[in-house]
Amino acid sequence: QSVLTQPPSVSAAPGQKVTISCSGSSSNIGNNYVSWYQQLPGTAPKLLIYENNNRPSGIPDRFSGSKSGTSATLVITGLQTGDEADYYCGTWDTSLSVYVFGTGTKVTVL
Amino acid sequence: QVQLQESGPGLVKPSEILSLTCTVSGYSISSGYYWGWIRQSPGKGLEWIGSMYHSGSTYYNPSLKSRVTISVDTSKNQFSLRLRPVTAADTAVYYCARVYGSGTYYRSDYWGQGTLVTVSS
Helix, strand or coil, rough: CCCCEECCCCCCCCCCEEEEECCCCCCCCCHEEEEEEEEEECCCEEEEEEECCEEECCCCCCCCEEEEEEEEEEEECCCCCCHHHEEEEEEEEEEEEEEECCCCEEEEEE | CEEEEEHHHHHEEECEEEEEEEEEEEHHHHHHCCCEEECCCCCCCEEEEEEEECCCCEEECCCCCEEEEEEEECCCCEEEEEECCCHHHHHHHEEEEEECCHHHCCCCEEEECCCCEECCC
């Protein structure tokens, strides 16, 4: 059972925006950086966002991240069919001494 | 370009040892970074197993710590995972990954394609 909670699914039409939340606590999100990972069907996860709001080279600026208190948010704008995937947040949990992933959110493009 | 590739048996019997190797290309393990393992049970989310710095310090998921060993072979530019004894609950796709930082800075920036390990008699 994950300590980071995400909505099971979100959906929107092409070109629209989706927002994915990741809720944690002071022992994880509240005091550590958050990363986001995209897992396309049948493939390995890929780092999308690191240190709350930074994009690795090659990740389009349609993907953005933010953090406030014990929650983090991933926003995808200009939604494309190729964005259909599972998205996971992740962060270090200082109390548990473990890296924790969120429960995952499936993004569907209508 | 950094690339990682998992290898090992796809079928392991209950109570035996799961042993996987990750071969790294495009980057020398001895140059730095942590190197880790993550797994994903069929249809489920991601579970962090642990990671190891090239010089030897390790971090393990407390829920698996008593059964897990991660080791690095810098001469072969590989790192390995051993999990024992295994049960059906250990059936999963196992990913190896390069890890940037530790603690608050932890993130997996390069991943292998993953390998499915089934635990069954």
